[in-house]
Amino acid sequence: MVKPSGKTKRDAKTGILDAADEIFVRRGIDGARMQEIADHAGVNKALLHYYFRSKADLARAVWLRIASSFVPGIFQMMASDLPLDDKIDRFVEAYHAKLMRHPYLLAYVVNEAARHPEIVGDFLSAERRRAARRMIRKLRAQIADRTKAKRVAPLSAEQFLVTLAASCLFPFAARPMIASLLGLGPKAVDAFMEQRRKDLPAFLKRAIR
Amino acid sequence: MVKPSGKTKRDAKTGILDAADEIFVRRGIDGARMQEIADHAGVNKALLHYYFRSKADLARAVWLRIASSFVPGIFQMMASDLPLDDKIDRFVEAYHAKLMRHPYLLAYVVNEAARHPEIVGDFLSAERRRAARRMIRKLRAQIADRTKAKRVAPLSAEQFLVTLAASCLFPFAARPMIASLLGLGPKAVDAFMEQRRKDLPAFLKRAIR
DNA sequence: GTCTATACTCTGATAGAC
DNA sequence: GTCTATCAGAGTATAGAC
Numbered sequence: 001m002v003k004p005s006g007k008t009k010r011d012a013k014t015g016i017l018d019a020a021d022e023i024f025v026r027r028g029i030d031g032a033r034m035q036e037i038a039d040h041a042g043v044n045k046a047l048l049h050y051y052f053r054s055k056a057d058l059a060r061a062v063w064l065r066i067a068s069s070f071v072p073g074i075f076q077m078m079a080s081d082l083p084l085d086d087k088i089d090r091f092v093e094a095y096h097a098k099l100m101r102h103p104y105l106l107a108y109v110v111n112e113a114a115r116h117p118e119i120v121g122d123f124l125s126a127e128r129r130r131a132a133r134r135m136i137r138k139l140r141a142q143i144a145d146r147t148k149a150k151r152v153a154p155l156s157a158e159q160f161l162v163t164l165a166a167s168c169l170f171p172f173a174a175r176p177m178i179a180s181l182l183g184l185g186p187k188a189v190d191a192f193m194e195q196r197r198k199d200l201p202a203f204l205k206r207a208i209r
Numbered sequence: 210m211v212k213p214s215g216k217t218k219r220d221a222k223t224g225i226l227d228a229a230d231e232i233f234v235r236r237g238i239d240g241a242r243m244q245e246i247a248d249h250a251g252v253n254k255a256l257l258h259y260y261f262r263s264k265a266d267l268a269r270a271v272w273l274r275i276a277s278s279f280v281p282g283i284f285q286m287m288a289s290d291l292p293l294d295d296k297i298d299r300f301v302e303a304y305h306a307k308l309m310r311h312p313y314l315l316a317y318v319v320n321e322a323a324r325h326p327e328i329v330g331d332f333l334s335a336e337r338r339r340a341a342r343r344m345i346r347k348l349r350a351q352i353a354d355r356t357k358a359k360r361v362a363p364l365s366a367e368q369f370l371v372t373l374a375a376s377c378l379f380p381f382a383a384r385p386m387i388a389s390l391l392g393l394g395p396k397a398v399d400a401f402m403e404q405r406r407k408d409l410p411a412f413l414k415r416a417i418r
Numbered sequence: 419g420t421c422t423a424t425a426c427t428c429t430g431a432t433a434g435a436c
Numbered sequence: 437g438t439c440t441a442t443c444a445g446a447g448t449a450t451a452g453a454c
Contacts, residue, residue, distance in 0.1 A: 012419075028324060030239035034448065044421055049449060051419095107323035113385045114316035115237060120389045132390050158391055158401065159408055166379030167372050173319045173382065174374070176326045180333050181341050182367055192367065199368055207416035221437075243430060253439055258431060260437095425450075436439075 013051050015041045020048075020062050025108045029059045029116070060119055063112065066105070067123045070098055072131065078161075079135040084142045084208070088201050092168055096197040099172040100190075106173040136161070146208060155208060167200055222260050224250045229257075229271045234317045238268045238325070269328050272321065275314070276332045279307060281340065287370075288344040293351045293417070297410050301377055305406040308381040309399075315382040345370070355417060364417060376409055 019041035023032045034055060038045040052058035074094060078087055099106060113120050124132075140157035147154055171178060171193065179189045228250035232241045243264060247254040261267035283303060287296055308315060322329050333341075349366035356363055380387060380402065388398045 028237065028239055028320065030237055031324065033446085035446090045448090046422080046450080047420060053449095055448070104323055107320050109386075110382045111237065111316050111320035113383070114313055115240065117385045120385050124389050129392060133392070136391070155412070156404070156408070159405055159412075162380055162383075162387060162405070163376050163409070163412065165383070166375045170375030170379040170382075171371050173379075174322070174371075176322045176329050177318075178371060180329045182345070183338060183342070195365065196368055196371070199365070200372070203364065203368075203372065203416050206418075207412050209415075242428090244428095254430085255432080255440085256438060262431095264430065419454105421452100421454075423451090423453100426448090428447075429445090430443105431445105432443080433441085434439100435441100436437105 012043060012047065016043065016048055016051060016058075017062060017065060020058050021066065024059060024062050025102065025104045028108065029055075029112055059112075059116075060122060063119050064123055066109070070094070071123075072128065075128070075131040075135050079131065079138045081138075084139075084146065085201075085205055087139075088164065088204050091164060092197060092201050092204075095168040096193070099169070100193065103172060103175060106169055110173055143208065150209065160208065164204060167204065171196060221252060221256065225252065225257055225260060225267075226271060226274060229267050230275065233268060233271050234311065234313050237317065238264075238321055268321075268325075269331060272328050273332055275318070279303070280332075281337065284337070284340045284344050288340065288347045290347075293348075293355065294410075294414055296348075297373065297413050300373060301406060301410050301413075304377040305402070308378070309402065312381060312384060315378055319382055352417065359418065369417065373413060376413065380405060 016037070020032075020037045023037045023040060026032075027036075032055075034045055034048055037058075038048055041048075048058060052061055074091065077090055077094075080087075082090070136157050139161060143155055143157055143160060175189060178184070178192070179186070182192070184192060225246070229241075229246045232246045232249060235241075236245075241264075243254055243257055246267075247257055250257075257267060261270055283300065286299055286303075289296075291299070345366050348370060352364055352366050352369060384398060384402075387393070387401070388395070391401070393401060
């Protein structure tokens, strides 16, 4: 408002973040080149170091933005009073929608989390840790209700959550391997994923029925 | 036999492969340094280029050795006449045992498969593709038998296989995230995984019951 | 805030002696 | 086959003009 350069500044910074996002996700942090990011953003390489001191800082900023964009929403939904079956539907739907559009995202996240564990911690603020605990507690109650009513073997809420996430996410991370293994071309893999989006919720509900 | 250097040669080459395996898996291909691999193998950097022309070639050799060491065995077991439930037990058991000892392996495989899809193709020879098809065909028959007998909704063998793999493998790839999310230390995560090894087969069997 | 030019470091790769 | 020495290129990062 006061500074006329305010808008421009944010645009340049955001532009760099957008470009870095794409290049990091495509090549990994180690494989990415600052020059390529700069080119992709249409700015000079020096500007990257002006806004973000180093490559590591830039990578951290990109990571934080990615994680912040959809993890908190999922936490909240999973901690809500929604019936368990609806949560499964929404979880599957949300991640399929997200990852269909960003196929390399998950391989990136998985890899960098393994390689640079500290940035995972950076993302999980105290507030988010509390949100995670709320989610687990709520899920535990819902699963307990169900197993009590139907006399099924007890199931840990944590294990269920991990299995749910695994079933949705892993196929996107393993997409190239699935394609090779099943002998599918790019379009056939898309169809396979689309089918999965439809079938998976029923499969998971059956397991906790 | 004829050459007295035969044994030494193989040892040096194997030593380099062992070292490269460890460093690549720990740092990723892009993050790994030829110097570090050479140091770890106790040989000179130049020797790496003598046996493997370039870093890319070395990475390919490492990948082929890793994949060859346990994928074909799994294919064969899954294509056998073993009952479906036993296959689930063995699959879960085999991968948990393997990955407990090589925690970074999966993040590496997933990442490099996404980044360098061509090396996945290198691994899947025509013979292995046939083995994969045999496995799928057998699983499809077994699942069909079961759903016919118990009147359950039909389930694609491919989808089931992916879900099975996802449930077993993803937790290892996502280990750092799971730890952060659930607030577990290294020992607690190990316990979580151990619990998972026990509970997962029952969960999966219930879904196709 | 944004650019040009450049310093400095590191890495993969090769040449050549033994 | 294995080593020492070295190079060319690429990379991150900074200095300084505008």
